[in-house]
Amino acid sequence: MLLVALLGPAIGLTALAASLPKDTGVTESASTLSARALARQIHEEGAQATVRTLDGQKAWPRLRRAVAAGWDGWIELVPDLITHADDDTASRLRTALRQALPRNPRGVLAVIDPGNGALLGAGAICTPHGMSTRWRRDSIRAVSAMHDIHIAHPAADCMAALSAGAPIETADNGT
Known part of the structure; x- marks a missing residue:
């Protein structure tokens, strides 16, 4: 009797699994994207x-x-x-x-088109247009912290794009 009590649920689950329709679609685990x-x-x-x-x-x-x-x-x-x-x-x-860009400036700068092309140029990637002020500030901070000769030109181009259209700050003359 104890054996039937122990095996009963397992047999029932096996029968249930066998009766389920076969799914031929790609599942999340089957389509691992890396x-x-x-x-x-x-x-x-x-x-x-x-x-x-x-x-x-x-x-x-x-x-x-x-x-x-x-x-x-x-x-x-x-x-x-x-x-x-x-x-x-x-x-x-x-x-x-x-x-x-603010999370991994080295990685992003490494893929920037040195010819400033429309797809991956600094003008397309580093433009602040449509991005938040915080994104712009964090991106400027991240890019300016890069001191790698291999990405010096993309970093300079990116800084120029980030600075384009920036509000002009004037000194307070006290009047």
Whole structure:
């Protein structure tokens, strides 16, 4: 009797699991998205095929969140992907890079186009237009703290873009 009491629930759960419909859809755990896997896919299949895969899996929001969080491996993927993405996706990737700037200035500055192109130039990534005053202040602080010869030019371009359109402060002359 004790054996039936112990095995009964397990047999019932097994029968219940067997009766459930088979789900052939991709699950969260089955579609693990990692920067390393995407980098490998870009290398093996090309960026255009990877963009189609991201479109098909509707994985762009996860990628953008990782970029906006300032995660290095993800930021490094943006230059390859953005050139093959549609305009809306490219715009959202730029916004994610802008959000990452105060969190990981070194990572963002490393992917800035030295030719100041429309997709990844400092004028597109570092512009304060549409961003909060706090973002601008934090970005200026983060970029100005970078002292790396390898990102000196992108940092200077970024500082110029961050400073563009800044309110002119005048000294209080006491009158």
